[in-house]
Amino acid sequence: AAPHAQVITLPMKGDLDVGLLGRLRRVIREVRPDVVHLHSRRGSDIWGALAGRLEGVPVVLSRRVDNPEARLVVKLKYRLYDEVITISDGIGQVLLSEGVPAGKLHCVLSAVDTQQYQPNRQHLDWFRQTFEIATDELVIGMVAQFINRKGHQTLLDALPAVFAAHPRTKVLLFGQGP
DSSP: OOTTOOOOOOOOOSTTOTHHHHHHHHHHHHHOOSOEEEESOTTHHHHHHHHHHHTTOOEEEEEOOOOOOOHHHHHHHGGGOSEEEESSHHHHHHHHHTTOOGGGEEEOOOOOOGGGGOOOHHHHHHHHHHTTOOTTOEEEEEESOSSGGGOHHHHHHHHHHHHHHOSSEEEEEEOOOO
16 A cells, blocks of 8 residues: 555455454544545445445546446435546436436546556567567557447447558457457
């Protein structure tokens, strides 16, 4: 952990672990945080929100997925959070359509400083050799779970036009799923 961070490990015996509420409340009372920040995960997001609320600490949820939730769950769950952070406009639109108030939603895009990850010659040579890529080939890569909402079909639909304009193109898809 960073010098300014403290990691406290708590057991969680599944999403319905009611005892987590008490364990979290004890930690909040001991640490006295300015905010309780939760990740969207069934169980811990609800128990954490309840613990923060009961201890009088503002609660923020970060939502990284666009899986729809039942309206009743949304209505009950999202009232526990003071603010909700999404990592994309698409996730925000899902939450809006499910009834989360727009005033609670804030989009903070996931981003990476790509300059930190520029491949060196050795990495490029390994990549080209591993995936049999010629130096004159254009490469399109997609790293995403193989599920409809990730947009693979959009890429596949665009490929005939890409291949017509750039016949020396190779497409690499990385992910898991059906």
